[in-house]
Amino acid sequence: EQRLPVNESEVASLRSLRRGVFARRAIAAGEVVQADDVYFAFPPQDGQITANDWSKYATFTAQADIPEHAALSTQNSTRRDVRDKVWEIVQRVRAQLSSSHVVVPGRVDLEISHHYGLDHFDEIGLTMLTVDNRRYCKKLLMLLPGQQHPEQYHQRKEETFHVLHGELTLQLDGVNRACRPGDVVTVEPGVRHAFHSQEGAIIEELSSTHFSNDSFYTDEAINANRDRKTLLSYWMD
Known part of the structure; x- marks a missing residue:
């Protein structure tokens, strides 16, 4: 049975229902981001890390200074799966x-x-x-x-x-x-x-x-x- 192609608008719609990850405090470049450094809130921004991405087996490291309450994104952080x-x-x-x-x-x-x-x-x-x-x-x-x-x-x-x-x-x-x-x-x-x-x-x-x-x-x-x-x-x- 052939799988139907992904509907990008549906994917975007579902992603909008995820909570985004935001900095609870200012995070310096090079820091490993801990669970108590962040909070989750709606709505997520484009390119933002979401609650679905967060895991005890995923390590996020700030690649740039992240101000308090700013979004963690693929532009300012990297993810490593352990x-x-x-x-x-x-x-x-x-x-x-x-x-x-x-x-x-x-x-x-x-x-x-x-x-x-x-x-x-x-x-x-x-x-x-x-x-x-x-x-x-x-x-x-x-x-x-x-x-x-x-x-x-x-x-x-x-x-x-x-x-x-x-x-x-x-x-x-x-x-x-x-x-x-x-x-x-x-x-x-x-x-x-x-x-x-x-x-x-x-x-x-x-x-x-x-x-x-x-x-x-x-x-x-x-x-x-x-x-x-x-x-x-x-x-x-």
């Missing part, structure tokens, strides 16, 4: 969990940390599952082969790492320690810590309550990066 990269990471994490026989609860969100962007995730990054976060907290930290996690510290949280699978080098205040399955290491508040693994590792983290504003990286570029995490709810199926 769905394929995120899906590749999910597949690798699922394979690592399967081969290690580490069982995780269902319906646990997957947090992908890409401190310097998804392009550098294979070298610098981490995936994490938060099993519970109350007065106590349990997480699973997963390093893929060849990954490192940059140096950071916590002011409030005390944590204990229990290596479940693989190997890693844990650095505490600049001193390296080789860790294998069964090793247990406690990291007290204020202690700078970083780790890396050649073959990959899965770490159980037991700690006091995790607070989202209690991770301080020694590289200020990471602290300033508001686009360093991707959260996924449906990734195990």
